[in-house]
Amino acid sequence: MSHVPVMLKEAVTALDLIAGKRIVDCTFGAGGYSREILKTPDVFLLGLDRDPVVQVEADRLVKTSSPRFSFYQTAFSNLEEVLQQHGWGKIDGIVLDVGVSSMQIDQNLRGFSFMRDGPLDMRMSQSGVSAADVVNQLPERELSWIFKILGEEKRSRRAAEAIGARREIESITSTGQLAQLLEQALGPKKGRIHPATKVFQALRIYVNDELGELSRLLLAAERVLSPSGRLVVVAFHSLEDRLVKNFLRLRSEAPSLGSRHAPVEERSVFQASFELQQRKVMLPSDSEVTENPRSRSARLRWASRTNAPAMSVVPVFAQMADITQLEARS
Ligand SMILES: C[S@@+](CC[C@H](N)C(=O)[O-])C[C@H]1O[C@@H](n2cnc3c(N)ncnc32)[C@H](O)[C@@H]1O
Numbered sequence: 218m219s220h221v222p223v224m225l226k227e228a229v230t231a232l233d234l235i236a237g238k239r240i241v242d243c244t245f246g247a248g249g250y251s252r253e254i255l256k257t258p259d260v261f262l263l264g265l266d267r268d269p270v271v272q273v274e275a276d277r278l279v280k281t282s283s284p285r286f287s288f289y290q291t292a293f294s295n296l297e298e299v300l301q302q303h304g305w306g307k308i309d310g311i312v313l314d315v316g317v318s319s320m321q322i323d324q325n326l327r328g329f330s331f332m333r334d335g336p337l338d339m340r341m342s343q344s345g346v347s348a349a350d351v352v353n354q355l356p357e358r359e360l361s362w363i364f365k366i367l368g369e370e371k372r373s374r375r376a377a378e379a380i381g382a383r384r385e386i387e388s389i390t391s392t393g394q395l396a397q398l399l400e401q402a403l404g405p406k407k408g409r410i411h412p413a414t415k416v417f418q419a420l421r422i423y424v425n426d427e428l429g430e431l432s433r434l435l436l437a438a439e440r441v442l443s444p445s446g447r448l449v450v451v452a453f454h455s456l457e458d459r460l461v462k463n464f465l466r467l468r469s470e471a472p473s474l475g476s477r478h479a480p481v482e483e484r485s486v487f488q489a490s491f492e493l494q495q496r497k498v499m500l501p502s503d504s505e506v507t508e509n510p511r512s513r514s515a516r517l518r519w520a521s522r523t524n525a526p527a528m529s530v531v532p533v534f535a536q537m538a539d540i541t542q543l544e545a546r547s
Pocket residue numbers: 220221222223243244245246247248249250251265266267268271291292293294314315316317318319341430431
């Protein structure tokens with residue numbers, strides 16, 4: 218499988234591996250992170266991925282590294298169920314590399330890319346609602362909202378209207394068809410950015426519920442990491458990175474005065490559940506970006522779990538709704 222792992226050394230170093238630790242690689246992909254983690258003797262690792270395509274590579278690693286490595290084909294929001302099934306209680310590290318893998322983006326048949334013509338699919342798990350279902354079935358108003366919020370596309374309404382008009386005539390079933398109609402509706406390519414970029418990003422995030430998955434994983438991480446356990450996240454677009462940044466800030470800093478989500482009594486009893494080890498986001502080195510241009514938008518954030526109890530879910534979600542601007546829907 219050809220996927221060059223991004224910020225590999227930085228991510229694995231942040232896990233602070235020593236013998237006996239239990240780690241979960243939530244985004245196994247081509248196994249780049251997992252193989253690096255397993256180089257530390259006597260570390261135990263679970264790999265998760267919802268894409269069935271990675272099973273072959275995972276089986277290969279199980280063969281060479283069992284019983285230190287096991288794999289579950291599942292969404293990472295199921296982390297707690299997996300840990301229970303595997304007989305693990307608390308764990309010492311979680312790593313996520315939440316981009317699309319090269320195997321996904323480079324395969325026409327997966328339908329992730331406007332650069333390659335293929336079925337309009339985009340489902341990482343290869344099941345459930347596809348991008349074609351979304352584009353052909355959702356009301357124009359909802360499409361416009363998806364493009365605006367999840368793609369940060371300023372011309373979201375124009376894109377949705379163009380889709381609405383085209384599907385009156387024919388179903389939109391291929392990436393090429395969608396890319397072409399967006400180019401017609403939004404104007405030609407500006408510099409290196411294709412006019413379909415943001416709409417395709419929005420559809421991918423929506424189809425795979427990427428922000429929902431990440432929100433649930435962050436909350437689960439708070440519950441399952443043992444004190445000093447590490448949470449390491451590499452994100453590739455600003456919505457995900459913002460979610461991670463704000464979650465870690467929220468759980469590591471006492472709420473400031475004036476926050477509408479934080480009554481005075483809450484501030485006085487605040488206990489940080491994470492300690493930010495590195496306040497500034499980490500970026501790939503210049504040499505990595507030169508060698509692997511796909512790494513250019515990577516953002517790494519990491520923190521250590523404290524021994525404070527996990528936070529109740531509701532206030533966190535209230536904040537997350539703000540973070541992802543989902544309130545803008547109403
Ligand atoms: C960028 S790749 C990971 C590459 C991996 N770090 C490596 O070095 O080979 C991201 C992977 O995460 C998987 N993925 C994304 N979201 C997921 C989720 N919510 N649950 C499980 N797997 C997910 C994708 O299917 C993809 O295989």
